[in-house]
Amino acid sequence: MYNYIFNDNFRKNAVNNNLYNNMVYDTNKSSLFAPAEAYNNGNLYSNLYSQYKNYKPVELKANNEREQLLLDLSRMRFTAHELNLYLDLNPDDESMLALFNDYRREANALMSQYEAKYGPLNLSSNSLDNSPFSWVSDVWPWEGRYYV
């Protein structure tokens, strides 16, 4: 019943006429950006990347050690998240799963390192052992300090 509306010709034409026809799902490792570039771009997949006019993505840079740690963490977390979305639809892809786990572990290690030095990022952090309760201290993300 569904094929009646969404037949293959309809789909092919729709894709060919699409200005953003680089939105194809050809995912292999060689088409992946490295984490820093992926995070700058907001896109891990080079074959999906689509520039708007002549705007280039911001090259995020840290101004101090704290920002550097947070930036590295964000890069690893983002790359793992991008692979997570791919794996949702392709759970049997073992090589992408291995890559996901590399970035996930790296992100977790950076997170512990950040929290030990600068306080908790979430309420399961071991840095909460110390008194006073540090969840309430420091600035909140929307206040714009410590951010690249």
Add this chain to the structure above:
Amino acid sequence: MFSYNKKLQYPVNIKKKDLRMAKYLVTQYGGPNGELGAALRYLNQRYTMPDNKGKALLTDIGTEELAHIEIISTMIYQLMKDATMEELREAGLDSHYAEHSRALYPTDANGIPFNVSYFATTGDPLADIAEDMAAEQKARAIYENLIDLTNDPDVIGPLLWLRQREIVHFNWFKELFEYYQKMLSGGSNKIMKSENDSNALKYMMYDV
């Protein structure tokens, strides 16, 4: 359940007040193609997906959209911070002040409040995922309009980044759509049986 991480998914640090831009940007908070609508639409649609792939993707993209609400809210907050009454009046935000003072409030760029019809859920997986594909394209278009309306690099950076996320999400929804299209037309009963899911069985019965 959800738990909060005390960091933005992408950094925002806007140094210049811009009340007019705040007024436009709010549509990506509470407008028909905004992040609040996207997050709640996906998290609401996931319950009736026919298999685990759809449930996983809608959960994970829906959760990411919650982080985008925070990015947009942060941008609006920073653009409006320390505004004088005169500046609010000049930007046409005096009516916002009358209702909400300096608080954030989800509306579109014309001040129309958020509406649950933006959830756009039918319970039909193909209709719902097609809606999500359209939603990502519409949000991409709105981000481009917003980029055209400013020349502040602190604002353009996060908008370019959020625009790119729409492109990535569109791609995964498209892949899910095509997969369900095959699956629901009876092309791949094997997949449905392996999921052992009441919705999947329902759709399988439809098409056999």
